[in-house]
Amino acid sequence: MRVCWDRRASDEIQEQRGSFDVERLMKKIGFLSFGHWSDAAGSATRSASDSLLQAIELAVAAEEVGVDGAYFRVHHFARQQGSPFPLLAAIGARTSRIEIGTGVIDMRYENPLYFAEDAGAADLISGGRLQLGVSRGSPEQVLEGYKYFGYVPGDGESDADMARRHTAVMLDAVSGVAFAEPNPNPMSPHPGGPLRIEPHSPGLRERIWWGAGTRATAVWAAEQGMNLMSSTLLTEDSGVPFHVAQAQQIAAFREAWKAAGHEWEPRTSVSRSIFPITTDLDRAYFGRERNSSDQVGHIDGGVGVFGRSYAGEPDELIEKLAGDEAIAAADTLLLTIPNQLGVEYNAHVLESIVKDVAPGLGWR
Template identity: 70%
Template sequence: MKKIGFLSFGHWSDHPQSGTRSASDVLHQSIDLAVAAEEIGADGAYFRVHHFAHQLGSPFPLLAAIGARTSRIEIGTGVIDMRYENPMMFAENAAAADLIADGRLELGVSRGSPEQVIDGFSYFGYAAPEGETMADVARRNTEVMLQVIDGAVFAEPNPRPMFPNPHPGPLGIQPQSPGLRDRIWWGAGSNATAQWAAKLGMNLMSSTLKDHESDEPFHVQQRKQIDLFRQAWKDAGWQREPRVSVSRSIFALTTDEDRRYFGVNRDASDQVGFIDSGQAIFGRSYAAEPDVLIAELAQDEAIAAADTLLLTVPNQLGVAYNTHVIESILTEVAPALGWR
């Protein structure tokens, strides 16, 4: 069994052929797609977070709204850029949204992707201390966030508070949501950060790209990253089993509409490029008739190694079409691969 969810980038564009012409369209349709995905048996509704772009940027209102409209599906992010986040406010918002969802949040966090603007985090009030990078800041913010979500108490109580304090000792952030600490994921772009995440007890979220660290195909490099993560987890002595997700663009061509959208000009091979001044490898997309797709996916070592598969969806094509895309994988592909 493999958990299968969707990952939406939340694009909108004021174009006649776009099904999401505004931010309002994206937000409402994201909620509707999560509801529809739950109804057809999908396991997760995940959303990218990008600032200064025509994409979803403020995750917790959306996650809370989905939590209030659904009852079973996991609700997550892939990923929140911790260069932009106050870890205390993050912990408060995350706990509140998780309580609304009755403990179904699965929060992916990371150092973040290349930005729309130069040093966008500086407009949010953040900068790297001398001798550090913003990657260091993101990791430190993450470490603080994990401690606070885990119930750390650190704030000295006011002797004359507006409301009585629950106890005389140091206080922590409220509310607290039990179990949320085990549902934090790190979006790792490299083998080293995957191992770092394991040491801190975070689940692993691996995307459709990673640092190009060998001459092997993307799916092999990603599978080796997963192996390193799991070994580091074991070495750290954690008692629970970690979770691992990978993202893929996968389309089963079952209708003329599918073939028109994805039957030609698809990216059927890995691509190597540069991102944030480093070399990265981008994994291929999959689009084929179900029988061909099943054979191709059976060779993907990283998907086989992961317990969770996130299907990237073309959100601008609307809720009905994206529901069809997800359902086609669930019914036409997943059973033959032993995922269902």
């Protein structure tokens, strides 16, 4: 792990952030669930049914305690949530305010037009509350799993290139671009001219996020007009602390967005594992995380930097989190949760962050 860094890098971030400081102080706070289930000892989420139904109940509980978003990780061939849109639609039907999203959907596995249909339907059910994070994805449970779904990179194309190609088609479809030649003798009337994917949900295009692991992919996301989603993992090691590198990523994204001249204001999110210790049960679960630090390792054939977890009493957390430059730079904070500890416990953690920690940092 590298512990030395140049203060000038931090000063540059502060200068670039400039006028954003007041705007970014207030945070949208969401949770990010990986949706694990297992029948291991201590698991309160023992089946796929448990994982899905508890996700709905946790979103309802999170809305009640003032959380702003319910987000879900998507993995295939794993005991996790692999098909997000039925879950997102169900949460949309049970809630009224909370944002509902993904972090992230692996576009190597996606039919972009089917994606647009499912996304449009779920967004309409929720009243326009979807925030969909997509990306090239991360290492999966099986080798080249996207091939089992029928997707193979073209000649000279990598799997990452294929994911971006799928994303480009999806963005056009979600935007409402009409492209399909109509049948002159249709089974039902149509307006004539090229047809678009239906149902179309106006505004959804501006609520698509790209999960970026590097500064270069953050810049690319800005150029494509997607919001920036940065997780607890970066796939490059720039030699500075994780939160500083992530803040640099956000600064590069904003600069590229401005240069691209998009007509709407982008959003940026970072993910963190944060656990207030207010009970003996909290201490038993997360007391050992008090001295967590960034970790450098290897993932998917390259270097990965994993951000630290934060655990401590609320006052202790407020002091630690005040120095996190990426959280300060982002407008949205996604809290990774241990979903297998059950709905009641996770609702307790979220409520403690919203009521005991966020106000002390000016997020509420």
